Amino acid sequence: MHLPRSLSQSIDAIARQSIGKDWGLYAALLDRWTEIVGKEYAENTTPVKITFPHQPQEQRRQSGTLTIKLPKGLAMEFTFKSEAVKQRIxxxxxxxxxxxIVLEPSFSKVPAIKAAEKIVDKAALDKIGSAINTIENKELANVLQSFGETLLRHADDR
Known part of the structure; x- marks a missing residue:
């Protein structure tokens, strides 16, 4: 019989195989990517990998090369910003x-444009509101109100 094991041990082993022993540094970079490059760039760029020169005596890996994947049209603009990104990292x-920093331009899909929000019938909303007013638990009432509005918005999608 096998006893339960910590999930972190399995994740650590898998991450070390796929990313290398510096996966903690890479994971921290991914976690803070939006803060480092800003929201606009974070939506269109992705840090792909970090490679380091051979440094057997160093405790911390230094002077690494970060590869960033981004759309071809953004490569020139990001080139000018790469020094600031490196300093922020x-x-x-x-x-x-x-x-x-090495840029890896690629052809990527154009982000989908969000559809305009559908207008919901006012009478139907009032009917939901009056039915929910009888519920004493306000948190439950708010959730049900939101659920009802969502159902009304997507009624034609079925």
Whole structure:
């Protein structure tokens, strides 16, 4: 019989196989990517990998190369911003973790434009509201109100 094991041990082993022993640094970078590059760039760029030169005596890996995947049209613009991004990454980690940024331009899908929100029948909303007013638990009433509005908006989608 096998005893339950911690999930973190399995995740650590899988991450080390796929990303390498510096997966913690990469995971921290992914977690803070929006803060480092800003919301606009974070939606269109992705850090792909970090490689380091051979440094057997160093405790912390330094002077790494960060590869960033981004749309071809954004590559030139991001080139001008890459020095600032490198400085922000190094400031976040507190040492020179990244010394070079390599851009990997790719053809990517154009983000889908959100459809305009559908107008819901006022009478139907009032009917839901009056039915929910009898519920004493306000949290439940709010959730049911939101659920009813969502159902009305997507009634034609079926």
């Amino acid at each position: 190094n400031a976040y980690f507190g040492y020179e973790a990244i010394s070079k």
